[in-house]
Amino acid sequence: MSAAFRPKPHPSPDQGRRFAFWKPRGIAFQGALIAGLVAGGLTWLGGQYLIQTDSKALAKESGIGLRHQAELMAHEIGLPLDAGEKQRALQALHRRLAQLPGATAFVVDANGQTILAGGPDVGAQDIRHVRFIDENTQLGDWGNGKALEVSQEVRGRLLPIGTLHLRQPLPAPVWAGGILPLAQVFSLFSAVAAFCFLSFAMRGIDPLHRVLDRAGAGDFYERAPVVGCYELRQLIQKTHEVLQRVGTAQEEAQKVYVETAIALSKTIEAKDRYTSGHSQRVMIYSVEMGELLHFDEERLETLRLGALLHDIGKVAVPDDVLLKPGALSDEEFQTMKRHPMAGDRILSAIPGLRDMADIARSHHEKWDGSGYPLGVAGDAIPLEARICAIADAYDALVTKRSYKPAMPVAKALEIIEADAGTHFDPELARMFVAMKRAGKGYKPLPQPVAVEVGRNQESISS
16 A cells, blocks of 8 residues: 555544643633623522512511501601691601611602601602512612611591601621622632533544544544543544545545556556556656655655656557657657646546646656746746656666667766756756765666767657
C-alpha cells in the first residue's frame, strides 16, 4: 500500500488531556450564565415567598391587638367628630397612636374623602398587593416593607360617620436582609459549578471539530479522544466509524484510479521495448530528489505518482510518431509535443490524481522559458515538474533507445550540468549531479558505449 493510502495511527485517549476542561467555550459559558441566573432567581423568589409566609403569620398575631386598638380609637373619636370637635378627636387619635410606634390612622367618609388623619395624610390605596387576613384586616406592601391595616366603623350618636383605617408597619424578619446576598452567592456558585461541569462534559468537542476539519480537507484518518459526557462519547465513536468507512472507500477508489492510470502508462511502454521501465526509473530518481529536499510524506507521494505517470499523455500520440526509430520531423515533433497537455487532461479528470496533473503538464518546460507546452519559466514551473524534468532527461540519456545507444553516466551528468540555468533549475541540477557523482541513489546497468554529445542532447527534448 502506498504511503498516501496508509492509515495514520489513532491518537491515544491521553492526548485529550491537552484540551483543558476549563477552557472557555460558548456552550459552557452560556450554560454557566443561565445556571447562575436561574439559581439566583430561584433563591430570591424563595426568599420572597418565605418573607410573605412569615409576614402573614405575624399579621395574624398582630391583627388581634391592632383590631382592639382600632375599636378603642373609633369609640374615642366618634363622639367628638359627631359634635364637630375635630381637634379633640385628633388629639384622641394621637394619644392612641403614641402607643403604636410607626402607625398611622385616618378616617374616610362614605364618599372616600379623608376627614381626619393622624400622621401622613395618605389613602388606603397606598398599600399595594393587598391580601385580606379577615373581613376587616388586610396585609400589603407599604413603602419598602409590609404593613397591616385594620378597618373599623366610626359611629356618632345615631349614625355612622365614616371608617377608621389604622395602619401599622410589620417588622421584616431578621434574615430578610440576607436574601439578596444569598441569591448572589448561589448564583455565582451555580455559574462556576455549571461552567466546570459543562467544560468537562464537553471537552471532546474541540478534538471532534479538528477531526471534522481534517475530514473536510480529505484526511479521514484523524481521530479524536473519546472523552466527555455519554452522548458526546457516542457521537465521537459514531463519527469515527463513519470516517473509517469513508476513508476505506476513498482508499479503495484511489487505488483503482492509480492502478488504472499505471495500466495506461504501461501500455505506452509495452509498445516499445526500449522505453520499458522508463517511468519507474524516472519515479525513483524523482523520489530521491524529493527526499533530499525533505518533502513530507504526502508531497513525496504526489511526486512519486506524478513522475510515474508523467508520460501518460503519450497514449494520445499516434504509434507511427511514438515508435519512429529515427529523428522526428518538425510536424511529428509538434505532434509529440501535445502529450504533456494530453496527460494533464487525463489526470485532471481522475479524482485523487489532480495534483499529479501539474507534473504531467510541465515536465517538458525549461528554466529559461523555451520549453513546452506553455513556455513558462523559472519558479513558475511547479517544483515537482522541475524535479521530474531532470529525472526524465537523465534516464533518456543513460538508457538505450530505438534512435540512440545508452550514454555513460559521467557524460550524462556533464550534459545536465551544462544545461543548468537554461534547461534545468540550476539548484536542482547541481543537487542531482552531486548526488549521482557521490554514488548515491539508484544506478542503472552500466552501458559503456560512447556517443556524441550533440546527438544525445536532441534526445532530451522528446
